[in-house]
Amino acid sequence: MTPYDLKDAFGETPQRVKDLVTRSLREEERSEPIMKKKLSLSLIAAALAVLLLAGAALAVSQTGLLAEWLGVYNQETGEIETDAAVSEAVQRLNQSVEGDALRVTLTESLYDPEGGTYSLAWRYEPLTEGDELYVVCTGPLFDGEWTDSMRGMNDPECYLTGPTDCAKTGRLPENGGTVATLFFDVYRVKGEIEHKNVSDFEKPGMTDKEADAAFEAWLREITNQGKLNMEGDGVLTPLWWDAKPEEAQEESLVRAGLLERVDQFELTVDIGAVSLAAVKVLAEPVEFTFDNGDTLRVNGCTVTPMVATIEAEYITAERPAPSDMESGLAIFAANPNEGQSYGCNSTTDDPVQTADGRWSVACHITVSPLRVAPESIKLTVGRYEGNEHEVIGMATIELVDAAE
């Protein structure tokens, strides 16, 4: 092996990453008018007047954010294409709350009970022209249960000086709740903002700890000058030496006089009125026998444009040890047609003996996010032992339309 073989450490760039690059280039073109455009006060007033007069019309005129965000950029047509099932299942909303400095309007939701995901879109509108605001969105809380977020746009933190669209996707709660509450903490930015991160302080021969220390020293210095720092686009650096575990990290900036809390409110919405249905399924159970004589039986697969859920059994002659942190069975998923690997979570139950004396391990596989439902899914079954991973075999399941 030579160092040039290192290229083999990386596979092909996933199609979804290529899509992401072209999509990001395209989104940048419209980021000014749609995402962060500062409207004049008179225009905001006009928009509010229209809202008062037309009721839900504003929500209707703002359709399409979720459909675009959850879509795939088509390089040939130059369009963002969204699975028709997603477009049809997006629920248009128009629920607003307004404080002293900011108005928040929930504009769209997508409820995906088959895939176990939710998506929400909302819009921030500062009420005073020229205000620099920092909004932290927490949640959603579904009927008392907090859930995991998977991906966000201008979320959870967002620095804004004008109307800004936001979106997030996450897991539905285990309690089956559909009533979601988002919590908003709104701060006014009181100081000038710098844009640096720790890599700006790395010097030859410096350890990571030394670079961190240099960054902290600089941060303390600008804090004393009444300035803040923003890492990445839209995330303010907290003063971690003054942060308390029981409070939000922004409070350290409030105590330093760099942020002023101006609003705190919540918005609640029932997202369950419209459901995203499964679009592809496995027509009947299918079995694959691998070279080692073991069998993978896929009992079912349900696919929404967001998530694929696969139930399978790995059947082997010898009783396998239950999977744990050190060793076990793992299954990865890919789109065989595009060479696209998916994010995949697989869990296994303890082995049980079957009627013919062999042993069966039930596997529960969740593949997400998909964006577009595939025609087939390639499964790679492997066994891990510490850092070792051995591929046992591969199997491709063909899917049919759920309506068939």
Place this chain on the structure above:
Amino acid sequence: MTKEEFERRVVGMQDTLYRVASTILPRPCDREDAIQECVYRALRKRDSLRSDDAMRGWVIRILINECYVILRRAKRERPVDELPEPEPQPDPDANPDLYRALFSLKRELKLPLMLHYVEGYSIEEIAHILRVPPGTVKSRMARARKKLKLELEKEANER
């Protein structure tokens, strides 16, 4: 450079961007976030690029910064002691042993190695991207090759 030319060159860099993000971040979702943020930032700040020739290194530098932001943010969200180190996830069609061996190296060692042998950057270019002297790049690459060889031998012996 026109916007169209800039965009065309960013699209041409997508494999490099993916490999750089994969070298630093163990989780695929974090890699995607970093690449997306990098493309946004590069486009917004493209007017500050003084030389067209420096564009590739400049974009990689932005990406590396974005990767660091994600790593720092993960540390900040939970105390480091409580944060389980995510298992690096190789691509299905990659050589997983090689990926894990590469990922086991310290960041300061694996980045120059990857940029030189995989992406074809010269020592001087890497020094510029990583903001370290060329001599440091050379010594880090020598250490990286030695450690990588040891890691691969260890994996072969354990098999």
